[in-house]
Amino acid sequence: MNDLIERYVYNVTKRLPEASRGEVAKELHANISDMLPENPKPEDIRKVLIELGEPRELAGGYREHQRYLISPKWMDEYLQVLKIVMIVFGSITLVFGLIDHIMNPEATTLIGIIGEVFGQVISEVIGSLFRAFTIVTLIFAAIDIYGTKYKKAPWNPDNLPKLPKMNVKKISRVESVIGLMCAAIFGSIFVYLLYYNQLYIGWYDGAGPHFDVIPLFSDAIVQTFVPLYIGALALTITSCLVKWKYAHWNVSVAIIHTIDKIFGLVIFLAFVQQPNLLNAEFLARASTFFEVAANDIATGVTEGATGFAIFLCFISLIDIIAAWVKALKPQSETIKRSKR
Amino acid sequence: MIDPSMLENLKGELRRGTQILAVLSQLNATQYGYSLLQRLEDKNVSIEAGTLYPLLRRLESQGLLQSEWDTTESRPRKYYLLSEVGKEVYEILKEEWKTIARELDGLLEGGKGK
Numbered sequence: 001m002n003d004l005i006e007r008y009v010y011n012v013t014k015r016l017p018e019a020s021r022g023e024v025a026k027e028l029h030a031n032i033s034d035m036l037p038e039n040p041k042p043e044d045i046r047k048v049l050i051e052l053g054e055p056r057e058l059a060g061g062y063r064e065h066q067r068y069l070i071s072p073k074w075m076d077e078y079l080q081v082l083k084i085v086m087i088v089f090g091s092i093t094l095v096f097g098l099i100d101h102i103m104n105p106e107a108t109t110l111i112g113i114i115g116e117v118f119g120q121v122i123s124e125v126i127g128s129l130f131r132a133f134t135i136v137t138l139i140f141a142a143i144d145i146y147g148t149k150y151k152k153a154p155w156n157p158d159n160l161p162k163l164p165k166m167n168v169k170k171i172s173r174v175e176s177v178i179g180l181m182c183a184a185i186f187g188s189i190f191v192y193l194l195y196y197n198q199l200y201i202g203w204y205d206g207a208g209p210h211f212d213v214i215p216l217f218s219d220a221i222v223q224t225f226v227p228l229y230i231g232a233l234a235l236t237i238t239s240c241l242v243k244w245k246y247a248h249w250n251v252s253v254a255i256i257h258t259i260d261k262i263f264g265l266v267i268f269l270a271f272v273q274q275p276n277l278l279n280a281e282f283l284a285r286a287s288t289f290f291e292v293a294a295n296d297i298a299t300g301v302t303e304g305a306t307g308f309a310i311f312l313c314f315i316s317l318i319d320i321i322a323a324w325v326k327a328l329k330p331q332s333e334t335i336k337r338s339k340r
Numbered sequence: 341m342i343d344p345s346m347l348e349n350l351k352g353e354l355r356r357g358t359q360i361l362a363v364l365s366q367l368n369a370t371q372y373g374y375s376l377l378q379r380l381e382d383k384n385v386s387i388e389a390g391t392l393y394p395l396l397r398r399l400e401s402q403g404l405l406q407s408e409w410d411t412t413e414s415r416p417r418k419y420y421l422l423s424e425v426g427k428e429v430y431e432i433l434k435e436e437w438k439t440i441a442r443e444l445d446g447l448l449e450g451g452k453g454k
Contacts, residue, residue, distance in 0.1 A: 024397070026409075027373070030417050031393055034374035053390035061394030064401070 004042070005032055008049050015059035024062055070140050074147075078140045082133065087324050089132035090125050094262065095317040097121040099310060102269040110224055113270060169249040169326040176244035183240060187233040194229065197222045203285050218279045221271075228267045235260045254327035261316045268312070272305035359387055361437055363395060364422065364430040367405060372417040396420055404429055 009028045013021040035048045052058060060066075070078050101120050105113040193200050197215050205212040239260040246253050271277070278301060283294040290297070362385050366376055373393055380387055399405045404426035410417050422430060 026416070027393065027397065027418055030415065031373045031389070033415050034372065034417070035389065051389050052393075053388070058390050058394065061391060062397060064398065 004045050004049065005029070008032075008052075008055060011055035012059045012062070015056065016062055020062070068144065070137070071144050071148075074140055074144055078136070081140075082136045083328065085136050086129050086132045087328075088321060089128045091258075091317060091320050091324070093125050093128035094121060095265075095313050095320075097124045098262070098266060098269065099313050102266065102273055103306070105273070110270070114266075117266065117270075169329060171243045171247055171249060171253070173244055173247055176240050176247075180237060180240035180244065183233065183236045187229075187236065191226060191229050191233060194222055195226050202279075203282055205285075214282045214285050215279050216282050218276055221274050221277055225267070225271050228270075232260075232264045232267050235263050249323065249326035249329070251327050254323045257323045258320050261320055265309075265313060265316055269309050272302065272309055277302070358437070359391065359395065360399070361430075361433050362387065363392070363399065364404065364426065364433065367420055367422045367426070370408075370419040370421045372410075372419050376420070399426070 009025050009032075012028060013025045016024055032048055032052070035051070036044055098117065098121055101117045102113070105116055107113045107116045194217075197217050197219060200213070201216045203214040203216070205214070235256075239256045242253055242256045278298050280294075283297055286292075286297055287294040362380060363376070366379055371379065373389075373396060376396075377387070377389055377392055380392075396405065396407075400407050400420065403423060405420045406423045406426075407418050407420050410419055
């Protein structure tokens with residue numbers, strides 16, 4: 001029956017530094033046997049152990065210092081840095097992951113590629129968030145250990161950081177409305193032109209008013225993408241409406257802004273990466289006109305478009321990060337409120 | 341409505357600082373852990389076993405107590421006694437306690453009177 005006592009003592013002492021284990025175990029044995037009557041019954045032992053409390057808590061009492069990975073005095077800074085680093089890591093991985101998987105897809109169908117892009121990118125983003133978390137946590141744990149070992153200079157009120165800018169980051173309503181109108185007008189024209197690709201975007205032969213048009217894009221691909229472009233347009237319009245509604249940056253605005261940018265980018269990248277995007281007839285016509293091989297024109301156009309797409313990715317990355325910084329601008333609203 | 345767990349916390353916090361003084365006051369003569377626990381209980385000072393035993397060890401490592409194992413009896417026991425430093429510290433803490441009690445009495449009674 002002593003088994004229970006042994007187990008209890010072991011579970012307390014295993015949590016203590018090795019140097020003190022032997023002595024604490026001896027003390028505990030002595031104290032427990034003092035608390036037990038002569039010839040103790042199992043219930044007596046259970047009663048005494050319950051009175052002594054959970055091994056974890058008792059061990060905590062024996063330990064000289066409270067132990068933390070990140071101590072409470074660093075918690076605020078830790079959480080703040082963690083938030084920023086995770087957003088930056090997450091968005092960088094997101095954008096580069098999108099570029100990588102859209103450029104070099106393994107799947108062959110459009111649906112397959114979209115599925116692959118989302119699946120892979122999400123798992124990579126989650127991976128990078130974990131890495132960001134680990135790095136920040138380790139750095140703060142190190143700061144904490146260093147900080148407790150070496151006493152820093154006494155606190156000086158002059159070193160207090162300045163107050164953040166008072167107002168939240170405004171989004172002008174006029175800007176939102178103009179954005180909304182541009183998106184609606186140019187977006188619709190773009191979708192319209194794409195949809196009637198056979199009629200408008202192409203190589204014009206002959207003299208007006210009766211042109212002979214050879215379409216630039218192959219119709220099958222364009223028709224697959226039209227609904228997606230309409231979706232992207234709808235997202236952009238929603239984003240403008242949300243910005244107009246709140247008229248300042250906050251988390252909801254940043255989320256819809258991010259989704260809008262990324263969706264648009266993904267569709268565009270997927271579009272320019274389609275292998276037979278350019279109409280064969282168009283290429284043939286152009287190659288006779290410019291006296292260049294049709295293949296060279298095709299690769300040239302694809303490379304140009306891809307380069308442009310990568311450029312767009314960088315711009316969007318900066319734009320998205322800026323949006324989140326504006327949205328998370330710390331507690332400016334609270335400061336304003338407390339000053340009133 | 342008073343939250344009972346909050347109330348327990350507040351009471352515990354108020355009591356915690358006095359436990360060291362209570363323990364030191366009983367160690368002019370040697371005691372082992374359990375006998376000290378019973379002695380305090382007899383005087384209606386409640387301290388949990390799981391709090392007292394680690395506290396004794398801490399006070400010893402701070403040099404306020406000295407200890408000795410007695411292995412002559414069938415049950416080995418660790419006996420504690422105030423060290424010279426411990427005696428001095430005890431006297432100082434006792435005076436501190438009296439001051440605190442006086443100050444608080446003034447506050448609590450004064451509040452009632454006016």
